Structure formats: structure tokens, C-alpha cells
Amino acid sequence: MYNVLVCDDEKDIVSALRIYLSGAGYGVFEAYNGADALRVIAGESIQLVLLDIMMPQMDGITAMAKIRERSNVPVILLTAKSEDTDKVLGLNVGADDYITKPFNPAEVLARVKSQLRRYMQLGSGAEPQSVLRIGGLELDDGAKTVKVDGDEVWLTPREFDILRLLMQSPGTVVPPREIYRRVWQEEPIGAENAVAVHVRHIREKIEINPAEPRYLKVVWGKGYKMEAIK
């Protein structure tokens, strides 16, 4: 059983999260400010932290920095701010993921699960050459399987090809025309729309929140790219 620390100054949010997390079989510890959170982490065996940013006494960013001084336990930030700059700041100080309020319980659970999988499976045995791995995303070209955080997802052959093409060059923006040419093996004549539909479908299958993808990003007006994550 994994232990999750939930830290938010709103007691109602903490209780709701405790209900969901214990329902999913996690051990839950509660804290109401950054200082409390640090105390719990020091005393207990914690495998994941859900941390609110705006809290009295010690805010989430400060607590985050303190946690990182001693441990690399996965931290998911919870915040009411949704600007891109805030996300970048949060991820820069060492957060592993980011959930904006108001959030969906299902999304929280999915992200918790995803982070725990990655954290606990880090450094597992050697893999065959045919496996492409980006973060918790795993594509086995030999077995034609795709796994997200260890759970297999089913993709159509076209979707599989598109995903493989993008995973082969992470961080590079591939235009839809190029994707069509390489996957369909023919010149696109007003059919690039199909690429967009397929990418949308892939995102719905591999992303927790398709509107805010972690892996397969839409570069608007240019194309698609696979985020380069370790």
C-alpha cells in the first residue's frame, strides 16, 4: 500500500481527496500547511505528495523546495492559478505534475496513479531495443503494444504508426502533411484533417486530460510533437 500526503489549507478539499484516495486503496496523511507537510514527510513513509501552492505560513513552492532538498518523492501541485507561467515555475522548482483547481476527482486519481507507477518502477530491468519510452509512455514496436504507466492501451494501426513516428523524434515538431506522407505513404490532397482526428484520438487514449496533454502536444499552426521527457 502506498502512502499519499494531501496538503491543502481547505479542510473540505483535503477530506474529499482522502475519501477518493482511500477508496482507491492508498494510505492517506493530511496536512494543512507547508510546515505540517514537511513534518509528516520527515516522520512517515510517504510515496507521493499532493501539494497546494497558496497556503498560509509556508506556501507550496517553498515547501516543494524543502522537500526536494531531501527526497525525490513525486509531488503533484494543486493550484487555482492556471497560467502557463505558473505551471512552468512549479515544474521548474521540481514538481512532477500539476493539477489546476477546480479539478475532477477522476483526473486526480489518474495522475496519482501515473506518478506512483513511474516512481516505483524506475530503474526496472533492461528492455529490448524495439521499445520506445518517453516518461510513463512505452511503445513496443515488436509486440505492437503501447503502455501508459504500465496499463496497456489499444491503438488502431494508423494511430500506432503516428505515435511511433512522433516517439522516434521527441521534441521535434512534425507537420501534419509530413505525418500523412510517412504514415499513409501517399501525397495528402486535402486529407491532412485525418491526421488531426487521429492525433486527437491518440491523445484521448494516452493522456489523462486530452485538453492538457503531457506527451503528445499540439503545436498550433505548425504540427505535432512528442514531449521529450526522461
Place this chain on the structure above:
Amino acid sequence: MKNAARKTWVRVLCAVLAVLFAGGMAACGCLTANLANYGAYSGADETQFEGSVMLDQLRQDADSVAAAYMYRGASGYDTSELTTRYSSSVSNFCFAVTNSAGNVMLSNYSYGTVRLRTTYTLGFNTNGADYEVRCGVRETLTANDGYSRLSARSDGAFAARGWILSGFCVFGVLSLALLVWLCWAAGRREDADGVKARWIDRIPCDLYTAALILLFSVPMAAGPLANGSPDFTDAGRVYYVLVGAVGAYWMALCLLFFMSWTVRIKLGGWWKNSVVYYVLRWLKKPACSLGRLIKSLPLIWKTALIVLAVLILQLIAYSSRNGLVWFLVNAAAALAVLYAALYGRKLRAAASAMAGGRFEEKVDTSKMRGEFRAHGEDLNRIGDGIALAVEERMKSEHMKTELITNVSHDIKTPLTSIINYVDLLKSEDVQPEKAREYIDVLDRQSQRLRKLTEDVIEASKASTGNIPVELDREDMNVLLQQAAGEYEDKLREKGLEPVLDLCPGALEIMADGRLLWRVFDNIMSNAVKYAMPGTRVYITSRLAGGRAEAVFRNISAAPLNISAEELMERFTRGDSSRSTQGSGLGLSIAESLAKLQKGSFSIDIDGDLFKAIVSFDAAK
């Protein structure tokens, strides 16, 4: 010295002394000049000196003898009159008229036997024959006449020549020293410290000076001094006394002049106490009011006056037939026109800068005059006013955005709890059945509230430009494909069929891909919400006149009985019942975001056909 200077009697005494000394100096100076003139100071002995003093008289007498001799033939004139006039008992003057052969024609003494001193010979011509008057003064003075008096006086003067010279120097130095001291002491008083003006110092300075100069020149014009200096004759005595008196008079005037001026200069502001100053001051007021009158005239009148003045000057210049005057008048007129043009241009530039929104650009009015200056200052004030208004507005918009964002963030926290607990309620087995319906309503409305909060934040940021915009080269066609792909499933779920009709090739524009996606996102989600099921949604792009245009068309499910402008306003929705999902902010956000990227967004309503057009300048 200071105490002495304060005492009036000391100063009066000194002044009297200075005047007396000056008189002495003048008299001695005059005597010295005469002595020097006859060589008393240049090595002549007493006899030589006396001789040269007597020579003038001798010449006069020789002249009258020659003149008398010339008239000898005239009726009723006897040359013997001469011999009686100059007989040895009344005169020491001896003469002999000789002809060219050397024979004596007429004589008043036994020629050749009597010893003469200071001789003189005058040649003259009468009746075609040459004659000479040989004359002189008897060695032994026999009569008491001018010559004997001259002899006695010149001897005395010669003997005293040293004293006279030193008297001149001593009196001169003393009187000048007293003058300087009196000037230094001028204005001091026994009863008070510092310098005080007396009534004499209060006379206007130019009037005072002019009066003194007038008084100074009186002896020169009318006095005996004008006739030159008689020497040691009878008139000489009176003359020296007169010279002394005039010297003393001048000294007195000098004292009055220098002492008063010293006081005036010491007190400062002397020019203010002058007739010229009073006149100027008196003229200042009318001159100023005339200036004001001209200034207050309307511009047309002023211009008319100037033109009239130029015309009159032209006329004068023309009638004077003077090329230089004509040139100067025209050059001045041309300069005035250039001046007007120069400042007109400056004002024009400032006004156009203002029209272009650069309110901080000011007109430099420091060198402008009159109407130009007033105009420039007005322009500056307008600029200041607008700049201030713009700044105030920006500030208030910024504060509004800040407030909306903060409030919305604060709403998000309780909203999170509501959404979570509604979700928990849904997973419970709630009885009766009606309660489950209520929970569904709560669920739907809390989700709507969430969307509304997010849209409010985005709308306020987009409309105030509080979003970072990074313009880059984007392909509008690619973005439209991506947007259509994103919405394909949602559209089909609602029974809508997307039809993509893009212009061939790339349609490159300068935009921020993320923000442009938000524009298309809003338009597409609008279509999903409000399009009539079973119809098609057309997405087309085209390049028209250098503009890249994306057009979205769909058929509205509800009748669109409002204008495009109203639909664009915040919180307005296609269905007035507000029953369906949506904040009513989508189109307003899309418009703001398009503007932020220098694009445009417009909607068009034709019956139930809803058309949204996004257009950008095509990138070169």
C-alpha cells in the same frame, strides 16, 4: 579722518580752501604760462626776458608810425604829430623812418646817438618807394609810460618766477587733494552713520550735470578769457585776478559735481533719479497698454495691421528711391513669413504626432511668440490631458482585470469542494430517486460555474491585453485542420458534419498559434453548442487581397433574432433562455484574442446562417 569728515564746518572750511587754492592755482598757472611763453624758464636772462615782453608793444608802435607816415601827404595831416606823440618827455619809444638809401626821413630822437634797448625794424612800401621804421626803447627811461611799467612789472615777475611756478604746483596739489578728500567725505553727516543724500543730491542727475556744464561754460563764452591772455600790461593785473576767480568758480562747480556724483554712486541706483528715467517710466505704461491692446486684437486685425505697416513701409521705401531701405523692408517681411511658416510646420508636426497617438511629444514653445505660442501651449495641454486620460484608463482597466482574476481565483477553491462532493454524492446510493435528479442538476451547474469562471478570467485578460503574445509564422490551414480534427468527434456526436474547404498550399500569417487556437476553439465550441443537429459546419480558408481569411459557417438551431453586434457583446448568447451550457463570453474572447494578434474577427448573420470570419494579413 572719519570723524573730521562728519563735521560740517570742517568740510565747509575744506571746500572754501579748495576753492581758494584752485583760484591761486589758476592765477599762478596763467602767470607761469606767460612767463614760460617769454622764455623765463628756458634760460633767458632778465634783459632778454624784458625785451621779449616789450617786443609786442614795440611792434604795435612801429605799425602806427608806419601807418601815420604813409598818410603824410594827406590833407590836414602833419607828420610832426608823430614826434610830439612820442616825445622823450611822454614816451620812451624812439623811432626813425629811413628811405631805401638809408637817409633818415623822420625821427623823434637824434638817430645814432641815443642808446636803445629792444630794437625792432619794420619795412613798408608807400608811393612805390621802400621805407623802414627802425625803433627801440631808450636805454635810460625818460618818461613814465607803458614801457616803463612793463619794465618794472616784468622785472618783478621774472624775479618771482620760481615762486610763481611752485605756487602753481602747491596750490594745484592742495586743491586736488582737497577735492579728492571732499569726495571721499561726501554724503557723511554728523548725526548719522553711512551716506545720506542732501537736497542737492536729489536733483535729477542728468539735469544737475547739464546745469553744471552750462554754468561751467559761462566764463569761457562771455568772460575776458575768450580774448586770450594779456601779459604784463595794466589789463594783465585784472586778468590774473579774473583767471583766479574763474579757477575758483570752476573748482566750486567741480566740487558740486564730483561730491554729488560720489554720493549718488555710493547710494546706488543713480540712474533712477534722472529726467530721462522719469520720462521713460512715464512712457512705459502707455507703451505697455498699447502693446497689450495690439496683443489682445483678434488675429485677423493683427495680421491686417502688420500687412498695413508693411505696405506703408513699402510706400516710404519706394518714394525714398533708396534701394537699401526697400531691401530691408522686404527682407523683414520675408523673414516674418518664414517665421510663420517655420512655427506653422512645428505646430503641424506636433498635431500629427498627437493624432498618431504620441501624446508625450511636446511642442517647444520657448522660442515662439504670440498666437503661435498660445496655439503650441494649447496643443501641449490637449496632449497632457489625453495622455493622462489614457493612463488613468489603462490603470483602471488593469485594476479591473486584477480584481476579476483575483475574485475568480478565490471562487475556484470553494468550487473545487462543490465539484468533489457532488461527485462523491453521485457515487453514493442516494434515495429517493428525486434526490439523484437534484444531484445531477448540481453536477451540471457546478461544471458550468467552473467554465464560467475560466471564461471570465480569459475574457478580462484578453480584452485588456494582459496576455503575453508571441507572434510567429503560422500556417492558418494547418491550424484549421488541427482545429477541425480536435472537434470532429464532438461535432459528429451532435449530428453535425464538418466540411473542410481550404485554399491550396500554405496560408502563412504572423500570429501566436496558441492564442489563435483559442479563437478557433471558441468558434468551434460555439458551433457544437448552437448549431442545428443534422446540418453541416463549413470551415473554409482563402487568400483575398493580401488577407488570409478563415470562415466558419453553421446553421443556428435557435432563430437568430439579434444583430451581429449584440451577439458579439459579452454574456449574450444565441438563445435568450440561457438554458444551454456556455458563458456567453466565447465570441467576445475570440474577438479580443484576434485583435491582440493584430488580426480581426467579425460575425455575420444571414437568417439562420451564422458566419464567423477571422482574418489576418498574409505573411510575406
